[in-house]
Amino acid sequence: MKDNFNVAVIGAGYWGKKVINEYLQLAKENGNVDLSMVCDVKDENLTYCRDKFGVSEEKLKPSYEEVLSSNNVDAVHICTPNETHHEICKQALLAGKHVLLEKPMAMRAKHAWELVGLAEHNGLILQVGHIFRFNNALKTVRDLVAQNYFGTLYYLKLQWTTLMSSPFLDSFAREFVLLVLLHLRVTVCLRCGKHRSERAPQVHHTRKGT
Ligand SMILES: NC(=O)c1ccc[n+]([C@@H]2O[C@H](COP(=O)([O-])OP(=O)(O)OC[C@H]3O[C@@H](n4cnc5c(N)ncnc54)[C@H](O)[C@@H]3O)[C@@H](O)[C@H]2O)c1
Numbered sequence: 001m002k003d004n005f006n007v008a009v010i011g012a013g014y015w016g017k018k019v020i021n022e023y024l025q026l027a028k029e030n031g032n033v034d035l036s037m038v039c040d041v042k043d044e045n046l047t048y049c050r051d052k053f054g055v056s057e058e059k060l061k062p063s064y065e066e067v068l069s070s071n072n073v074d075a076v077h078i079c080t081p082n083e084t085h086h087e088i089c090k091q092a093l094l095a096g097k098h099v100l101l102e103k104p105m106a107m108r109a110k111h112a113w114e115l116v117g118l119a120e121h122n123g124l125i126l127q128v129g130h131i132f133r134f135n136n137a138l139k140t141v142r143d144l145v146a147q148n149y150f151g152t153l154y155y156l157k158l159q160w161t162t163l164m165s166s167p168f169l170d171s172f173a174r175e176f177v178l179l180v181l182l183h184l185r186v187t188v189c190l191r192c193g194k195h196r197s198e199r200a201p202q203v204h205h206t207r208k209g210t
Helices: 014-029 043-053 064-068 082-094 109-122 136-146 171-192
Strands: 005-010 033-039 075-078 098-102 126-129 157-162 202-207
Touching (some): 014 033, 014 043, 064 075
Parallel strands (some): 005 075, 075 098, 157 202
16 A cells, blocks of 8 residues: 555544544644545535635535545545445445445445455455544553453453533533542442452543544
């Protein structure tokens, strides 16, 4: 794969906008990557990308077929709704584009396997965007498991909690309530004298957003 490549984002909805912003930052920091096109069937999302991110008019496309037929696109990042993943990804691979496909790969396992086969057959990279795959907290947990830190594992539960806004609490009150609950939880665990090897480890990653 060449060092310098152009990426197009297909789907500029909630997630796509974040992704587009990341590519634009990457392009600023690293001249090897460029956001060559943005595609969405909704005009308002294209307008948003133009006004908010400064994506030029000629890069905004309402049809992904036009993106796939462009020689100026090496890879596509597909951020469209789940049920469209298989078809758009398939067309992208057939058009010779490398693909970063948002999770889930497809709605049916056989469709996912078909995409894997197509990528292999055409010598293309197909990557699936699972958000926590390269997360440092998960990497640490995996290292700890490998070091047998937890003892014998029978059950592993990973929970991702989200700080949603509440109509009843302002942000300060919400942080305060969370701190109190966290303190209570730690205290209860300590009082119960739970030994680390007897408990199933739980990883709580809390962040604002999705
Ligand atoms: N990796 C992660 O952590 C993560 C997080 C959030 C969402 N996602 C994934 O991202 C995808 C999009 O989620 P979302 O919340 O942004 O949805 P969304 O509905 O906000 O955005 C989807 C966008 O795709 C556009 N679209 C639909 N069909 C299209 C087509 N044929 N061609 C071009 N554009 C088309 C829609 O107009 C919409 O703007 C989903 O598959 C979701 O699972 C991944």
